Amino acid sequence: MERQNTAFQPSRESGVTSLTLPSQRNLAPLEINQLYQFSVSLICGQDTSPNSVITVYGWVQRVAVSNNVESTLKRFSPKERISVYAKQGLWFDLVSTLADLRACNPSDSALLATWVSVIKATALLKAEAIARESTAQRAIAQQPLLQKCSSP
Incomplete structure (x- = not known):
């Protein structure tokens, strides 16, 4: 199992951001249908004791896309x-594309509504009570995207 560590210096602004592994590491592409576990740890300040570090874990799996779907995607706009x-x-592609579209079109209410739906559908805060979860999901979905627009 190959482990990659990357330090990320967040913006001083609050909002939603993305993390990317540096391209210069020459990482092998993910194998199709292989499950990979990842974790992200949030360390605020100098205190790295276990009680001060927040870590979330998740799984990602690269899947094969049929030729039909691939040709459809090539014809379609983002x-x-x-x-x-x-x-x-294809959640990674969905979230990545949607985030980029929102960054390029911050006042598009249809994109915001789709973004909110995706946040709710992914159940980011499943452990919370339903009422509290809905409020927290809306709060996350309403946060500004800190990434820059990369589409024309």
């Missing part, structure tokens, strides 16, 4: 791809 990604369960 906005049109969102529904294909959702139907195919």
